[in-house]
Amino acid sequence: MPEDQPKPTPLLDELETGPWPSFVTEIKRAAENNPASADLLGLLERSYQDRKGHWKHGGIVGVRGYGSGVIGRYNDIPDEFPNVAQFHTLRVNHPSGWFYTSDALRTLADIWERHGSGLTNLHGATGDIILLGARTDQLEATFQDLTAAGFDLGGSGSAMRTPSCCVGQARCEWACFDTMKFCNNLTQAYQDEMHRPPFPYKFKVKASGCPNDCVAAIARADLSIIGIWKDDIRQDDAAVAEYAAAGLDIARDVCARCPGQCMEWTGAHLTIDNRDCKRCMHCINVMPKALRPGVERGAAILIGAKAPIVQGALLSSVLVPFVPEAEIEATVRELLARIWEFWDEYGKNRERIGELIQRVGMAAFLDGIGLEPRPEMVAFPRDNPFVFFQKEDTK
Amino acid sequence: MPKYEHDGRIYEVDEDGFLQEPDLWNETVARDFAASEDVPEMTDAHWVVVNYLRNYYLQFGIAPMVRKVVKETGFKLTQIYELFPSGPAKGACKVAGLPKPTGCV
Numbered sequence: 138m139p140e141d142q143p144k145p146t147p148l149l150d151e152l153e154t155g156p157w158p159s160f161v162t163e164i165k166r167a168a169e170n171n172p173a174s175a176d177l178l179g180l181l182e183r184s185y186q187d188r189k190g191h192w193k194h195g196g197i198v199g200v201r202g203y204g205s206g207v208i209g210r211y212n213d214i215p216d217e218f219p220n221v222a223q224f225h226t227l228r229v230n231h232p233s234g235w236f237y238t239s240d241a242l243r244t245l246a247d248i249w250e251r252h253g254s255g256l257t258n259l260h261g262a263t264g265d266i267i268l269l270g271a272r273t274d275q276l277e278a279t280f281q282d283l284t285a286a287g288f289d290l291g292g293s294g295s296a297m298r299t300p301s302c303c304v305g306q307a308r309c310e311w312a313c314f315d316t317m318k319f320c321n322n323l324t325q326a327y328q329d330e331m332h333r334p335p336f337p338y339k340f341k342v343k344a345s346g347c348p349n350d351c352v353a354a355i356a357r358a359d360l361s362i363i364g365i366w367k368d369d370i371r372q373d374d375a376a377v378a379e380y381a382a383a384g385l386d387i388a389r390d391v392c393a394r395c396p397g398q399c400m401e402w403t404g405a406h407l408t409i410d411n412r413d414c415k416r417c418m419h420c421i422n423v424m425p426k427a428l429r430p431g432v433e434r435g436a437a438i439l440i441g442a443k444a445p446i447v448q449g450a451l452l453s454s455v456l457v458p459f460v461p462e463a464e465i466e467a468t469v470r471e472l473l474a475r476i477w478e479f480w481d482e483y484g485k486n487r488e489r490i491g492e493l494i495q496r497v498g499m500a501a502f503l504d505g506i507g508l509e510p511r512p513e514m515v516a517f518p519r520d521n522p523f524v525f526f527q528k529e530d531t532k
Numbered sequence: 533m534p535k536y537e538h539d540g541r542i543y544e545v546d547e548d549g550f551l552q553e554p555d556l557w558n559e560t561v562a563r564d565f566a567a568s569e570d571v572p573e574m575t576d577a578h579w580v581v582v583n584y585l586r587n588y589y590l591q592f593g594i595a596p597m598v599r600k601v602v603k604e605t606g607f608k609l610t611q612i613y614e615l616f617p618s619g620p621a622k623g624a625c626k627v628a629g630l631p632k633p634t635g636c637v
């Protein structure tokens with residue numbers, strides 16, 4: 138077989154037969170002018186044959202002055218697949234809300250075709266731009282070109298990970314605070330913590346402008362900042378009537394699905410008992426022209442979510458039920474300082490903050506960072522004896 | 533097995549350039565590997581970090597967590613990056629002849 142003919146990949150080809158776009162098709166296209174992409178397919182085909190991954194675990198590579206941003210990858214049969222013998226990943230800090238000019242994207246793609254495999258993943262689970270497949274000797278040059286174009290690497294390893302946020306006020310009327318500004322300010326403030334890993338393990342901060350939580354902060358971020366309003370849902374009765382006239386079954390599709398069970402539709406009038414509203418966004422999402430978040434806006438701060446890696450998955454717990462919009466950033470920075478200090482002192486190697494809180498208990502954690510327990514921290518405050526007394530109180 | 537050569541001395545290393553046999557380590561080895569990590573000269577400050585890592589490794593068999601390195605050597609993390617531009621894990625541990633720290637991603 139001539140050198141430039143791609144090797145057959147019958148098992149991978151199966152993945153192209155379904156109705157959806159296939160990464161196999163994409164990588165085959167990339168393989169037309171890039172030998173690393175061809176070997177990447179070959180190596181994956183081999184993994185399917187052998188029923189075994191051929192990537193080795195972990196490698197330590199990087200660029201000068203940074204301890205994170207590059208993830209080392211080697212395969213365990215480099216003689217057979219020399220073009221992916223080194224196939225390192227660069228994480229590049231994405232812009233807040235993932236807004237680019239097409240020029241910026243072209244610049245990135247050009248840099249990456251010069252130095253790497255040309256394959257990208259926009260965006261990785263952390264939010265970063267992922268550049269897949271660099272040789273060790275290309276890392277420094279890639280980094281130089283990226284910084285010259287105004288980009289920087291993101292976080293990896295036991296570092297503050299690149300903060301991310303929903304598009305917020307740039308596109309979305311529900312945003313209760315400026316998530317993009319918050320995200321950018323936080324990124325600038327914690328450059329050291331992102332580039333030079335100081336922690337027991339990774340730490341992710343994500344911000345959503347409202348409880349729809351488009352960046353899924355509540356399920357994946359160590360610290361989630363989720364926009365919320367304190368006063369009443371704003372209601373336009375004429376618009377409610379229009380929805381009803383247009384055939385929306387308000388009793389069934391709105392009121393019956395309200396988790397606060399606090400909405401009533403008489404057939405002519407909608408009432409919301411806002412004291413029992415859980416700020417879930419359901420009614421607002423169904424009737425966006427009639428209902429809007431209130432005007433007293435801010436955010437809830439939550440702690441401790443993570444995906445199942447070392448231990449199982451965790452959802453966040455409420456740390457601060459409401460911070461007014463103007464105080465969000467200062468409050469988060471103060472909290473981060475205290476949380477990191479506690480984690481530094483008591484965290485074990487590779488223990489996420491949520492796991493540490495599970496181990497020592499929420500009461501001890503709150504005490505350690507100097508916060509009073511509050512009913513909003515508990516999912517069902519009336520039937521969950523979450524925090525009762527400290528030992529000293531019972532003497 | 534990849535090799536690393538400095539001043540005519542040849543070492544077996546892993547693909548990231550870490551010394552394969554930590555027992556072979558001595559101060560000459562440290563100086564040789566410093567050259568591979570952008571450390572032109574091993575000053576007293578470099579030795580404080582390297583000796584701390586080395587002793588911790590001999591006692592516990594692993595590399596210490598970063599916050600311990602900072603606490604025990606008295607250097608701020610940014611100072612450690614000034615001494616070892618490739619950082620405490622890739623740079624300082626390599627010079628101290630520790631096996632590659634694992635699983636930090």
Ligand code: HEM
Pocket residue numbers: 518519520521522
């Ligand atoms: C006039 C009589 C009583 C009144 C007014 C009363 C009232 C209450 C109230 C207001 C609560 C808290 C409910 C909540 O957290 O929402 C409570 C909890 C409780 N009561 Fe009573 N109670 C009475 C008698 C009793 C008796 C006779 C018993 C047991 C023999 C009892 C056992 C409990 C228990 C086990 C709890 C739950 C405590 C927990 O959440 O861990 N109560 N009661």
Ligand code: HEM
Pocket residue numbers: 519520521522
């Ligand atoms: C082996 C014996 C018992 C066990 C294992 C037990 C267990 C429980 C549990 C798990 C709860 C729910 C707590 C929560 O939601 O966080 C509860 C609630 C309650 N128990 Fe018991 N219980 C026992 C005996 C009793 C007895 C003998 C009484 C009364 C004479 C009683 C009265 C109550 C009351 C009133 C509540 C409701 C409290 C509330 O609404 O907050 N329990 N019990």
Ligand code: SF4
Pocket residue numbers: 303304305309310311312313345346347348349350351352
């Ligand atoms: S999280 Fe809320 S504010 Fe942000 S984009 Fe989604 S709906 Fe809009």
Ligand code: SF4
Pocket residue numbers: 394395396397398399400409413414415416417418419420421
């Ligand atoms: S936001 Fe959710 S809980 Fe609040 S009134 Fe609407 S549906 Fe009910």
